[in-house]
Amino acid sequence: MAPAQAHGIPAVPESGITPVAVRSGIAVEINGERFVHTGDPQMPLLWYLRDVLWLTGTKYGGGHGENGADLVLVDGKPVSAIGQPMNRLADKRITTVEGLAAKDGTLHPLQQAFIDEDAIGCGYCTPGWLIAGVALLKRKPHPDDGDIDQLPNSCRCGVQTRVRAAIKRAAAGKAGQA
Ligand code: FES
Structure with missing residues (x-):
């Protein structure tokens, strides 16, 4: 007999629902630091960098990033930051121009x-x-x-x-x- 029933409490039926972890934000690594974006998941990475983190090295080149001014490295590959919504970047490793130099300031x-x-x-x-x-x-x-x-x-x-x-x-x- 189940313990609850032993105390006269009706047993709760199995729900069949598998609990999943609640995601409270989008975690990214930027220049070696971990950040969690909790705003609009569709926010382009460029605005997250410039307007939220104040990493203003990456520039808006207009349109859809055709002139390359907004390039960043995502997992080592160059991508346009204006074309990348935050919800595509969960757990990605991002390097901006601010992250090219060594921690002691030695330039790349x-x-x-x-x-x-x-x-x-x-x-x-x-x-x-x-x-x-x-x-x-x-x-x-x-x-x-x-x-x-x-x-x-x-x-x-x-x-x-x-x-x-x-x-x-x-x-x-x-x-x-x-
Ligand atoms: S247009 Fe910027 S360096 Fe030439």
Whole structure:
């Protein structure tokens, strides 16, 4: 006899419902820190970064991110932050331009190479170039001009040739050298 019935309490029938954990937010890792987004699940990652976390390095390039200014790394792959709603990013590992440098402030070799080659024009699109360049170097450690020109980033102020030089300098391991 069940214990409840032993005390004259009617037994509660089995519900057949399997309890699931209640999700109170969307957990993401950004630049090595864990955050939980509890707002609109459809909020684009770009607005979460800029307006909630104040990580304003990633830029809005207009439209659907065609010019690459809003690129971030999601699990190591470059993606447009405006095109990624938060509800697609649960438990993803995200790196923004703020996360490229080491914790002690040492710049990523590609950041240093951009400085070495004076590859920053307006600067608005530089974070996107850096993210795309880091991903390219990981995918292809010694890219040529054609590889660089195929990146989704665009530059209207004329530093594209310097961007190429910076990416190739980083690839050659010469960032920070004369
Ligand atoms: S660096 Fe921004 S348009 Fe060229």
